[in-house]
């Protein structure tokens with residue numbers, strides 16, 4: 198089938214003994230009809246001059262059998278319908294010219310059967326009816342409908358037949374389909390499985406047609422009739438959900454006639470008026486369709502044109518048979534019919550297969566596909582030795598794990614989130630989004646109840662013996678002994694005068710080992726009773742925590758801080774001493790040089806043998822210089838050792854602090870924030886354990902800087918800042934990371950480093 202088709206047009210003459218050879222001439226190639234007429238003078242009298250008009254068509258059907266007519270006209274259209282193309286075969290012409298004979302044929306003679314019974318037969322064999330069970334690739338379902346348009350009224354010619362399917366009840370109406378075609382609402386569709394069933398319906402409909410008698414035809418059809426074969430074809434083997442539909446419209450139009458010629462009156466005359474009117478609208482529609490510049494085609498002017506909308510100019514293979522008389526007496530009507538045929542030939546259609554997708558079947562197909570792909574994935578996972586991954590929706594417990602991991606990651610206590618599936622990735626991103634939105638909400642909601650000065654007071658309250666500070670790297674670097682010396686030495690002697698060793702006994706080290714799941718569960722249960730509707734502020738809670746559950750780690754932290762301060766003082770003192778020695782050395786060197794210059798000017802530096810000569814004063818100076826250098830070296834070594842200890846002390850302090858904050862955060866969450874359902878999924882050995890909570894929130898409690906405190910108070914969950922801070926700390930000192938996944942045993946080993954042991958011994 199072409200993508201772009203012209204309507205095929207044939208002319209068929211009704212057999213007659215008085216064929217007007219001088220007026221109607223068929224070319225030898227049987228594709229052109231020429232009509233010759235005597236000219237009529239101005240006075241209305243015929244003269245001997247002839248006028249001719251030629252019409253080029255697709256074929257002339259003159260004196261040929263019904264079988265040949267079917268082969269030439271309808272066969273390809275019927276086959277197209279089986280392939281999914283819509284098709285229309287339409288007979289047009291003067292009353293009695295042979296339209297019904299062409300379309301339906303003589304019902305009493307099998308040989309003279311027309312296009313409709315032959316098309317039915319073609320459907321029946323071999324493709325559709327008979328071999329319906331034998332065909333392995335496609336199944337067809339065929340339905341028939343028979344519509345009559347009488348005086349602009351739609352009539353279902355098969356309404357009396359049982360077994361029809363009607364989508365809508367009520368009066369018949371032509372309706373536009375969403376996909377662009379048209380259908381007749383309320384018209385019954387009759388499923389057929391055998392040729393005979395189909396023929397029965399045809400004949401039943403024929404019987405119901407309205408027929409009138411007039412001068413030209415004893416059994417004249419007084420209406421337009423559209424016999425439609427609806428075909429649906431589905432693949433038996435393909436798992437895709439597409440199916441193909443088509444409809445084959447076989448149209449027997451009412452006769453075009455001049456009222457004077459039919460000699461009709463009354464009812465028949467009124468019918469003729471309707472018929473002429475609708476045929477005139479058909480002509481107008483054809484004219485519009487043939488003119489490609491016309492955007493609007495007046496299909497809705499009549500029921501006929503509206504019902505034939507997608508048969509005339511749509512995606513349809515359309516064929517017109519123009520039925521004419523051969524007699525001279527009908528030459529005017531013949532000419533008129535041929536003009537109509539010529540216009541129709543200019544109409545183009547765009548045949549295309551009507552593919553549809555069955556939504557239910559598509560869902561089934563996709564489900565099967567998904568199942569197969571899941572199996573494929575599992576198979577590849579097994580081959581690649583990957584852990585078993587499920588590709589189903591995440592359960593609530595799995596979602597809770599994801600949430601916990603994301604929180605830990607944001608808090609910096611988890612280095613990475615292991616990706617296992619797309620669903621998990623989506624859940625992770627959803628959690629990131631949630632976290633972000635929560636923070637945004639909290640920032641919006643939090644009233645600025647505390648001013649900077651209030652915050653400062655709060656910080657100062659926290660400051661003192663129990664105040665924790667995590668110094669930033671820059672702070673550490675800038676914390677020179679000269680700056681903090683006086684203050685820290687005083688503080689150190691006043692508050693931490695108990696000794697200069699790091700107090701890490703075995704029992705204390707155990708505190709740094711993370712609690713077992715059972716212990717944590719127990720403690721969470723104990724603390725659950727502390728829950729109340731409004732959780733206490735974190736600052737209050739932190740104070741309570743330090744004095745109760747976090748007492749031991751807090752004590753160790755304080756002790757380590759005091760040792761750190763001592764070391765810093767030592768470092769500062771040593772730096773002062775070294776600088777002072779260095780200055781002495783420089784002075785001695787310049788004194789020595791001056792002395793040597795003086796002696797050289799007196800010429801006493803070298804003996805007669807050329808050996809350098811030293812006097813007593815110079816020797817004394819040199820001995821002093823060497824002594825100063827030795828001192829310098831010793832102090833410098835001590836300085837290096839003290840620096841290492843300071844660094845290590847800082848690490849311990851950081852670690853203790855992180856631990857304190859982290860455990861406080863867990864305790865706070867479990868005691869006041871986490872709902873019972875979430876706590877319920879904290880199971881022994883399960884992936885979610887108390888303690889996998891953001892350290893950033895705990896860090897928010899530290900009070901070294903006013904800014905920290907303000908953010909903390911105004912927005913305890915303003916974690917972005919602290920996340921960034923925490924990450925920086927982690928980057929700079931990765932071993933300080935508090936991670937539930939890292940072995941705390943390793944951290945404990947670090948606390949026992951030889952440097953400290955050596956220091957303790959001193």
Ligand SMILES: Nc1ncnc2c1ncn2[C@@H]1O[C@H](COP(=O)(O)OP(=O)(O)OP(=O)(O)O)[C@@H](O)[C@H]1O
Pocket residue numbers: 210211212290291292293294295296297298299303414416417418419450451452453520
């Ligand atoms: N090609 C033909 N061969 C034999 N008989 C024919 C042929 N064409 C028409 N006839 C006969 O002519 C008569 C009128 O034909 P038909 O009823 O098909 O005309 P029609 O165009 O359908 O008329 P109407 O528009 O009034 O219904 C019928 O008796 C039919 O058998």
